[in-house]
Amino acid sequence: MTARKIIIDTDPGQDDAVAILLALASPEDMTVLGITAVAGNVPLALTQKNARIVCELAGKPEIKVFAGCDRPLQRPLVTAEHVHGKTGLDGPTLPDPKMPLQDQHAVDFIIETIMQEEAGTVTLCVLGPLTNIATAFQKEPKIVARVQEIILMGGAYFEVGNITPTAEFNIYVDPKAADIVFKSGIKLTVMPLDVTHKVLVTKERNDAFRNLHSPVGTAVAEMTDFFERFDKEKYGSNGAPLHDPCVTAYLIRPELFSGRHINVEIETTSELTLGMSVADWWRVSDRPANAMFMGDVNADGFFALLTERLGRL
Numbered sequence: 001m002t003a004r005k006i007i008i009d010t011d012p013g014q015d016d017a018v019a020i021l022l023a024l025a026s027p028e029d030m031t032v033l034g035i036t037a038v039a040g041n042v043p044l045a046l047t048q049k050n051a052r053i054v055c056e057l058a059g060k061p062e063i064k065v066f067a068g069c070d071r072p073l074q075r076p077l078v079t080a081e082h083v084h085g086k087t088g089l090d091g092p093t094l095p096d097p098k099m100p101l102q103d104q105h106a107v108d109f110i111i112e113t114i115m116q117e118e119a120g121t122v123t124l125c126v127l128g129p130l131t132n133i134a135t136a137f138q139k140e141p142k143i144v145a146r147v148q149e150i151i152l153m154g155g156a157y158f159e160v161g162n163i164t165p166t167a168e169f170n171i172y173v174d175p176k177a178a179d180i181v182f183k184s185g186i187k188l189t190v191m192p193l194d195v196t197h198k199v200l201v202t203k204e205r206n207d208a209f210r211n212l213h214s215p216v217g218t219a220v221a222e223m224t225d226f227f228e229r230f231d232k233e234k235y236g237s238n239g240a241p242l243h244d245p246c247v248t249a250y251l252i253r254p255e256l257f258s259g260r261h262i263n264v265e266i267e268t269t270s271e272l273t274l275g276m277s278v279a280d281w282w283r284v285s286d287r288p289a290n291a292m293f294m295g296d297v298n299a300d301g302f303f304a305l306l307t308e309r310l311g312r313l
């Protein structure tokens with residue numbers, strides 16, 4: 001099978017960092033055409049810096065990193081330093097990046113790449129708020145039909161909200177952008193909290209990262225040591241949920257995941273439920289299915305894959 005050509009759109013974020021490391025460790029499965037940073041977990045100045053820190057941690061300073069949108073389409077930016085720390089990558093001490101940030105705006109890179117590559121051959125792996133993606137669709141509608149697939153971490157159904165009682169963070173930060181993407185007609189594969197809350201970095205799993213005895217393994221273990229506080233306090237969970245690596249793991253071993261092809265729509269007006277992903281899991285409406293909404297994962301298989309691939313870096 002030839003490697004899938006991907007653009008990673010991201011707001012690092014410790015879990016974004018692990019997703020990026022997994023992608024960069026898997027050249028036989030995916031070719032990273034570029035990494036586009038968006039404001040989300042922390043402001044854009046930090047997410048673009050963190051994306052470059054992670055590329056250098058992976059030993060891949062040649063990867064092109066672009067800065068994108070610094071705020072959502074219609075709302076003020078909401079960030080998550082309470083989860084990710086003030087740098088967005090709290091936990092390990094990592095050096096400032098030496099690799100350059102690309103001059104081109106991330107949205108223009110997304111448009112140019114999708115227009116230049118053969119139609120239907122570029123997959124968007126979206127790990128943060130969907131602002132860059134929606135902005136690219138608005139700026140150049142012709143790219144919508146040319147996107148192969150969007151695989152995104154976002155939303156929730158049974159798990160409901162992690163930033164409000166009803167909304168997951170990536171969708172909540174920019175509900176209008178999410179609405180544009182979910183109504184785009186593009187093949188969508190969604191990794192909601194329903195599945196990401198099943199891939200918890202238990203002590204044993206984190207020890208496996210640490211026991212790689214590599215800068216990458218140690219950094220990932222230190223990231224999850226920091227990142228897990230929020231979920232342990234909120235959910236009493238037995239470790240950090242590795243949300244975003246579900247996206248890149250899906251590209252390598254899709255059979256690890258299972259879900260339903262259903263209708264998912266985004267609440268964009270109610271202040272009470274803003275950003276809720278209204279997933280018709282039980283198919284009670286006649287709204288057309290628009291997303292493969294994942295509900296389960298083979299967690300041991302996921303961590304075996306992740307640990308093996310991180311061990312390559």
Ligand code: RIB
Pocket residue numbers: 011013014015016040041127128129153162168169170243244
């Ligand atoms: O709700 C979890 C999502 O929000 C993850 O992508 C995490 O990195 C944050 O962006």
Ligand code: CA
Pocket residue numbers: 010011012013015016041127128244
């Ligand atoms: Ca993220």
